[in-house]
Amino acid sequence: MTDASATASPDAMIRLENLTKAYPGQAEPAIDGLSLEIPRGEIVVFVGPSGCGKTTLMKLINRLIEPTSGRIVIDGRDVTEMNPDELRRGIGYAIQQTGLFPHRTVAQNIATVPKLLGWPAEKVSARVDELLTMVGLAPDTYRDRYPKQLSGGQQQRVGVARALAADPAVMLMDEPFGAIDPITREALQNEFLRIQRDIRKTIVFVTHDIDEAVKLGDRIAVFGPGGRIAQYDTPEAVLSDPADDYVAEFIGAGAYVKRLTLTRLSRVEAATDWPTVPSSAGREARLAALRSADRDFVLVLDDERRPAGWLGRDLAADDDRLTGDGLPLLSSLGPDDTLFDALNAMLASNADVVVVTGEDGRYRGTLGMAAIQELIHTASPSSGAGAASPAAGAERSAGRDRGGPDSPGKDSPGKEVR
Ligand SMILES: Nc1ncnc2c1ncn2[C@@H]1O[C@H](COP(=O)(O)OP(=O)(O)OP(=O)(O)O)[C@@H](O)[C@H]1O
Numbered sequence: 001m002t003d004a005s006a007t008a009s010p011d012a013m014i015r016l017e018n019l020t021k022a023y024p025g026q027a028e029p030a031i032d033g034l035s036l037e038i039p040r041g042e043i044v045v046f047v048g049p050s051g052c053g054k055t056t057l058m059k060l061i062n063r064l065i066e067p068t069s070g071r072i073v074i075d076g077r078d079v080t081e082m083n084p085d086e087l088r089r090g091i092g093y094a095i096q097q098t099g100l101f102p103h104r105t106v107a108q109n110i111a112t113v114p115k116l117l118g119w120p121a122e123k124v125s126a127r128v129d130e131l132l133t134m135v136g137l138a139p140d141t142y143r144d145r146y147p148k149q150l151s152g153g154q155q156q157r158v159g160v161a162r163a164l165a166a167d168p169a170v171m172l173m174d175e176p177f178g179a180i181d182p183i184t185r186e187a188l189q190n191e192f193l194r195i196q197r198d199i200r201k202t203i204v205f206v207t208h209d210i211d212e213a214v215k216l217g218d219r220i221a222v223f224g225p226g227g228r229i230a231q232y233d234t235p236e237a238v239l240s241d242p243a244d245d246y247v248a249e250f251i252g253a254g255a256y257v258k259r260l261t262l263t264r265l266s267r268v269e270a271a272t273d274w275p276t277v278p279s280s281a282g283r284e285a286r287l288a289a290l291r292s293a294d295r296d297f298v299l300v301l302d303d304e305r306r307p308a309g310w311l312g313r314d315l316a317a318d319d320d321r322l323t324g325d326g327l328p329l330l331s332s333l334g335p336d337d338t339l340f341d342a343l344n345a346m347l348a349s350n351a352d353v354v355v356v357t358g359e360d361g362r363y364r365g366t367l368g369m370a371a372i373q374e375l376i377h378t379a380s381p382s383s384g385a386g387a388a389s390p391a392a393g394a395e396r397s398a399g400r401d402r403g404g405p406d407s408p409g410k411d412s413p414g415k416e417v418r
Pocket residue numbers: 023024026030048049050051052053054055056057208
């Protein structure tokens with residue numbers, strides 16, 4: 001773990017220095033001599049079992065409680081020297097129970113801090129609409145609703161919007177997606193990462209869930225009992241080189257599979273040699289594309305170059321189906337999907353390839369099973385898992401996914417996954 005006093009870095013947004021919190025009447029301190037640096041613009045995830053002091057640390061950072069000893073420095077300022085109200089207005093705080101005010105509308109909830117800061121009404125209103133749009137809730141539909149008229153996932157989104165309202169440099173998020181079903185949770189996580197790509201806040205995120213930590217964190221602090229940090233490192237390093245038995249046990253089984261979740265498809269080079277045909281192509285052009293293809297399936301792209309479906313050789317004899325959009329294509333994956341999602345899509349569709357699109361939904365290429373296999377073995381922390389080496393790996397292995405004689409799934413590009 002980082003010893004802040006020894007390695008104080010100029011770009012640490014939050015510095016915890018030898019921090020101790022002993023609650024009155026408790027035999028052991030909840031936090032005991034903890035030092036940690038949180039870099040500017042990164043997501044640092046505190047992960048660990050219940051009762052290990054994660055929430056205590058969050059409350060210390062925004063001064064809902066005071067430390068017994070030690071210092072907390074945010075953006076170069078010792079927080080104990082700041083007015084607590086001023087401090088908290090500069091920190092967005094989102095929690096599991098959302099803490100939304102039940103008798104205030106969504107807009108009024110989001111506007112809480114901007115109003116305290118005395119923003120003019122038009123600016124507040126524009127900010128509310130901007131944030132609702134950002135978290136995927138149409139302002140016209142949701143602005144005037146009350147929290148109880150929203151689903152749990154929508155409430156979480158409003159909670160995140162409210163935390164972001166005054167554009168704080170620091171966000172503290174304590175299990176914000178905790179009580180949400182797994183599908184909504186995944187959607188919220190993906191949206192959260194997409195938003196963070198634009199806003200680049202310094203975010204401290206608390207979770208019990210190592211998979212969530214691995215997915216969201218630029219760095220993970222694995223907490224043990226008594227507020228001890230067992231390891232503070234990148235997800236890649238924690239997964240592939242756990243500091244001790246405690247961390248290894250906390251990660252649990254399946255470290256290789258978890259590592260697949262670290263690499264987003266945006267960082268993987270997709271193979272671009274799969275044969276394609278525009279959806280505007282007529283019968284003859286489609287037949288010609290199938291004849292000249294070195295695979296049994298040709299990918300149909302619409303006018304915007306978005307994947308529309310697979311055209312199989314078996315359709316050549318069926319004019320109606322040949323001139324339609326081919327088989328359904330439900331397994332196209334976007335830049336925020338991971339190698340894990342790609343593998344899952346392949347397994348679900350019994351195929352050995354998935355179609356990869358860019359942020360705009362346009363076709364970017366394909367990714368095959370062999371490429372994933374190679375990526376997971378070439379990506380080590382030292383080679384920068386998920387960064388340069390996967391792209392190189394994808395390129396190298398692209399040729400092996402081309403449906404050659406020894407490619408088991410060459411005839412099944414995937415009927416449908418999503
Ligand atoms: N107000 C309090 N008074 C006394 N002890 C407290 C208080 N708040 C927390 N504690 C104790 O401090 C320790 C750390 O609690 P904390 O809530 O920070 O843990 P946590 O890691 O956030 O747990 P969880 O994941 O369950 O929320 C626990 O032993 C808890 O019982």
